[in-house]
Amino acid sequence: MRMPLFRGMKPKRWVVIIAAMLLSSILLAACGENSPSILAPVGPVAQKELNLFWFILGVATFVFIVVEAWLIYSIIRYRERPGMPAPPQIHGNNTVEAAWTIAPALFLFAVLVYTIYTMFTLAPTAPPGAPTLTVRVYGHQWWWEFDYTESPNYGFVTADSLHIPVGTVVRADLYSDNVIHSFWIPQITGKTDVIPGHDNYMIFRADKVGTYLGECAEFCGTQHAHMNFNVIVEPMSTFQTWVSSQQAAAATPPQGSLAAQGEQLFKTGQCAGCHGIVGVNLASYNDPKAAALIGPNLTHFGSRDLIAGGVLDNNAAQCQADLQSNPTKPDLSNCALAQWLSDPQGIKPGSDMVISPLTQSQINALVAYLESLK
Amino acid sequence: MATRTIEGVGVVPQRKTFAETYIGQWLTTVDHKKIGIMYIVTAFFFFLVGGMEALLVRTQLAVPNGKVLDPETYNEIFTMHGLTMIFLFVMPMTVGIGNYIVPLMIGARDMAFPRLNAFGYWIVLFGGLFLTSSFLFNAAPNDGWFAYAPLTELNSGCVKAYQCTPGLNMDFWVLGILLLGISSISGALNFVVTILKMRAPGMTINRMPLFVWMTLVTSFLLLFAIPSLTAASGLLLLDRHLGTHFYQYTFGGDPLLWQHLFWSFGHPEVYILILPAFGIISDVLPTFSRKPIFGYTFVAWSGVAIGFLSFTVWAHHMFAVGLPLIAQAFFATSTTLIAIPTAVKMFNWIATIFRGKVVFRVPMLFAIGFIAMFLIGGLNGVALAIVPFDYQVTDTYFVVSHIHYVLFGGSVMAIFAGIYYWFPKMTGRMLGEKLGQAQFWLFLIGLNLTFFPMQILGLLGMRRRIYTYPANLGWNDLNLLETVGAFIIATGVLIFIWNVIRSLRSGEAAGSDPWDAFTLEWDTSSPPPPYNFETIPVVRSRRPFYDKKNPEIADWKTATH
Numbered sequence: 001m002r003m004p005l006f007r008g009m010k011p012k013r014w015v016v017i018i019a020a021m022l023l024s025s026i027l028l029a030a031c032g033e034n035s036p037s038i039l040a041p042v043g044p045v046a047q048k049e050l051n052l053f054w055f056i057l058g059v060a061t062f063v064f065i066v067v068e069a070w071l072i073y074s075i076i077r078y079r080e081r082p083g084m085p086a087p088p089q090i091h092g093n094n095t096v097e098a099a100w101t102i103a104p105a106l107f108l109f110a111v112l113v114y115t116i117y118t119m120f121t122l123a124p125t126a127p128p129g130a131p132t133l134t135v136r137v138y139g140h141q142w143w144w145e146f147d148y149t150e151s152p153n154y155g156f157v158t159a160d161s162l163h164i165p166v167g168t169v170v171r172a173d174l175y176s177d178n179v180i181h182s183f184w185i186p187q188i189t190g191k192t193d194v195i196p197g198h199d200n201y202m203i204f205r206a207d208k209v210g211t212y213l214g215e216c217a218e219f220c221g222t223q224h225a226h227m228n229f230n231v232i233v234e235p236m237s238t239f240q241t242w243v244s245s246q247q248a249a250a251a252t253p254p255q256g257s258l259a260a261q262g263e264q265l266f267k268t269g270q271c272a273g274c275h276g277i278v279g280v281n282l283a284s285y286n287d288p289k290a291a292a293l294i295g296p297n298l299t300h301f302g303s304r305d306l307i308a309g310g311v312l313d314n315n316a317a318q319c320q321a322d323l324q325s326n327p328t329k330p331d332l333s334n335c336a337l338a339q340w341l342s343d344p345q346g347i348k349p350g351s352d353m354v355i356s357p358l359t360q361s362q363i364n365a366l367v368a369y370l371e372s373l374k
Numbered sequence: 375m376a377t378r379t380i381e382g383v384g385v386v387p388q389r390k391t392f393a394e395t396y397i398g399q400w401l402t403t404v405d406h407k408k409i410g411i412m413y414i415v416t417a418f419f420f421f422l423v424g425g426m427e428a429l430l431v432r433t434q435l436a437v438p439n440g441k442v443l444d445p446e447t448y449n450e451i452f453t454m455h456g457l458t459m460i461f462l463f464v465m466p467m468t469v470g471i472g473n474y475i476v477p478l479m480i481g482a483r484d485m486a487f488p489r490l491n492a493f494g495y496w497i498v499l500f501g502g503l504f505l506t507s508s509f510l511f512n513a514a515p516n517d518g519w520f521a522y523a524p525l526t527e528l529n530s531g532c533v534k535a536y537q538c539t540p541g542l543n544m545d546f547w548v549l550g551i552l553l554l555g556i557s558s559i560s561g562a563l564n565f566v567v568t569i570l571k572m573r574a575p576g577m578t579i580n581r582m583p584l585f586v587w588m589t590l591v592t593s594f595l596l597l598f599a600i601p602s603l604t605a606a607s608g609l610l611l612l613d614r615h616l617g618t619h620f621y622q623y624t625f626g627g628d629p630l631l632w633q634h635l636f637w638s639f640g641h642p643e644v645y646i647l648i649l650p651a652f653g654i655i656s657d658v659l660p661t662f663s664r665k666p667i668f669g670y671t672f673v674a675w676s677g678v679a680i681g682f683l684s685f686t687v688w689a690h691h692m693f694a695v696g697l698p699l700i701a702q703a704f705f706a707t708s709t710t711l712i713a714i715p716t717a718v719k720m721f722n723w724i725a726t727i728f729r730g731k732v733v734f735r736v737p738m739l740f741a742i743g744f745i746a747m748f749l750i751g752g753l754n755g756v757a758l759a760i761v762p763f764d765y766q767v768t769d770t771y772f773v774v775s776h777i778h779y780v781l782f783g784g785s786v787m788a789i790f791a792g793i794y795y796w797f798p799k800m801t802g803r804m805l806g807e808k809l810g811q812a813q814f815w816l817f818l819i820g821l822n823l824t825f826f827p828m829q830i831l832g833l834l835g836m837r838r839r840i841y842t843y844p845a846n847l848g849w850n851d852l853n854l855l856e857t858v859g860a861f862i863i864a865t866g867v868l869i870f871i872w873n874v875i876r877s878l879r880s881g882e883a884a885g886s887d888p889w890d891a892f893t894l895e896w897d898t899s900s901p902p903p904p905y906n907f908e909t910i911p912v913v914r915s916r917r918p919f920y921d922k923k924n925p926e927i928a929d930w931k932t933a934t935h
Contacts, residue, residue, distance in 0.1 A: 035848040036835035038766045052763045053833075060753040067720065067749055074728040075742060078663075087731045089932065092669040096725070097718070101672075104717045108710045111760065116703045118762045179525040180629055182694060182769060186835040190765025193695045195630065196524060197623025200696035213847070217694075217769040217837045219518050221525055222445045225840035349444055 262369025413470025747783025772832025
């Protein structure tokens, strides 16, 4: 039996229902606090990319409303009603066809021109004489290495946290010796893939001090989900201070302290097989032995805010406070580094950190040592 | 009862040959209608498999730091979800519907190569079972359906932390893809020859139904795109097992070679997935608007234009790989260009409804839903062509939203329009109207709840292909909403299954022409006899059956073609 769908139902009602659903999902997105959102740019590249988004959002919304309205109007106005005669058997209309071929073409051409113009003017240029920074970025499985030996040659490497001075044009040279990754900092710049054998690079600038999340955006294997990094944008003076501290060899812990035990454990145990600390198992950042180490350099681990490709936050203050509050039997259950050392495969299954289990006292010593490496 | 005659004795009973048994008929058939049904049933089975994989993904992502699936399993599940839905559901389903309907629509008795037709089906079944059996070996493909090198390389001596894919996983991928490609090529060849050579007298190319047009274009796309995939996967197989280095830079190869070869297939592939859907819609809308398709020539030739242009846009999947800017600008241009014929089709579809007499039966609900949802997918697709914006949202959930609006909101809605439309022809029974309406609304609501928020998640920085996400990035609520939407869709699927079971058992009898339609498949019984038509019809316009039923106002009398 034929049951007309809209008999008795106000035509506008279900339109409102669907619109409400879509809108509510947008409102729910207001819960996007703390998101690495492209809607909150802090640099000119991300800003220009966002401007394009607002433009296309406007165009798309307009087209959506017009076309859906025509569709909804058609199905309501021309719905079958009892006694309605057969409609005129219209086959087409060439004028109308020309109109709705040319109109979208013009629209789209305008969009294309704006797009191509933006493409060719996207990268910021540094004013003459202004300082610039070139960093080599290495994508590993599954963490990011930042090598500050390019321009200027600061002579050190670090991991997980990329410090850059505010307002400075930065160039990131992207390298991988394994699989394809993608370097993406949503609030600062769109992404570029990191491809073995290719010399890809990105040029960007951050104009607002703060910490912004960066992510790997190309599927790269088991732990692609946990390959984040932080971009710490800071005033030039703070950045220079950070550079100086990074350039130094690792601090030697006081003799006899828990941290000293940790240093010893690092040097003689399984850690030094994969990780390097300048002044302990590496003579310098240039030490050729570093080439064979598959894990991140830990020389200034205590100053980093991320562990292991961003799978955990390095809550150094918490760890050190816990160690101090009970020196003989510290409770490090809230210390991220301790959690990591006790079960790396549980936290990041498939990563290369496959270690023989450590005792609690070994973990305490290592935490004390590593968090002291500011 | 089979019998035979012995001279001098008379007629004696005879055991049935295998091909005469019920099972045997299906296993040995070369009849396009039976083969079509087998394709459809097999494709639907894999729709359920792919759907379960999707539900597993959504369950894992419902909350942050989910523990439902470990990362290795998750990577297998999302890879198989893509492979299953594309190669084992949408493609065989559209080939199946085409197999059944195209010969009937053109007034032919069967496809041009019936045995090749059967071969194509059995390869799909065995290829699909082969690919899915990889789960039993705990070695399901796990590097994405797109299988980017060098992640997919096999390196038994992985250098440093270069963790590649030493297991059988990607070998299942390559071999499964090669098998299924053979089936696609054989089906495409069959359709091209059938459509070009076996149309009824009077049915010129410009009079054949648009579903036939779109099947023809799709078949050409397959013939030219599958070789790219075969080449790409063949080279991967060689890299993995014969020591070649096509995709490994350390030996002079290039990972990007994979992407160019793959997307040279991959982009035409997505039009292979949508063009048959366009064809279904183009034949459903006129029937339920009670007037012809508006702008037949424009719809047909837009399809051809899309077919040609689809080979010029492949690197829009590669905007972030570091191509020279001028190359990126070229692909931005070609991608923008391909939006124009697509827009033309949309307008023609709505113009078909406009000033018609809209009959809200279930096939029409799905067709209207298709238009409404494909529009969204098309618009966010145009957004992705805006290269600098694409730098931000490529490889994020924004793209996942786009692909699912065009694939689910597009292809799947059109497929169900086709199923509800032609089920009566294939089985002689109507599918239940109320259950069909329920399924439609569940699909419409579910798909919007699932896929619309993904655009927002992409803007909020959530990249794709991650097995979990942290709790403090503001992505939690939208992910949960999407999971709810996915289960709403699943409920719609269950209702559909119930609808089919009930209708096969006790559905309303359909008769030969339940919808008062216009094309030749309705001018024979439901289901048609093995020979399809008692006499091959003579065609004088684009709506031969309408002409037959309405001789006074036949198209050939009133229209100019």
